[in-house]
């Protein structure tokens with residue numbers, strides 16, 4: 001790890017931190033791709049697509065129930081805590097928004113107040129047929145797929161599956177903060193695939209300082225990032241934000 005120069009957060013008004021699976025590795029949660037990734041040993045097609053929900057809702061539900069149990073036992077790590085502490089130290093005219101691709105809820109548990117869950121959350125379920133949805137504790141869901149209390153169809157985890165678009169409200173909330181973003185960090189995400197690649201481009205377009213923080217270098221390099229800081233998120237973020 002090279003010498004880390006802290007970012008003077010006081011100089012920025014609209015701070016956006018995009019996070020991906022890499023930020024939760026130190027909490028004991030697996031990534032999806034790469035070494036030890038979930039999709040190396042579980043078929044995406046049969047467990048995490050809208051088609052799979054239609055053909056075998058029980059299988060999809062049980063798969064996410066396992067993830068939910070892992071999340072229920074996990075704790076936020078120093079990276080989640082550093083982001084929450086940075087937000088707490090801001091002036092009234094400053095904002096810090098977390099845009100997360102994670103469905104583990106660890107930012108909120110660390111104390112972050114402004115969190116946009118781009119891919120939904122494991123603590124939400126919704127009906128596969130009607131507009132019913134519910135949010136409850138990670139441990140409160142049953143292991144087998146529940147029926148909708150309104151229409152009796154199967155429920156499903158309210159997470160974005162592989163062939164599904166981002167929820168409209170989450171995408172809108174992300175666009176809103178990126179419009180006048182002046183500091184953008186991507187943490188624990190590859191930075192080269194959507195939505196990370198689009199979000200950093202929007203931040204760059206707004207004139208933001210753009211920083212890539214990850215264990216792995218970008219492949220290929222995304223020129224929308226002005227700075228690259230390589231290392232473990234839980235070590236880097238407390239230093240970058242000057243907290244902890």
Ligand SMILES: [Zn+2]
Nearest residue numbers: 127130148151
């Ligand atoms: Zn229903």
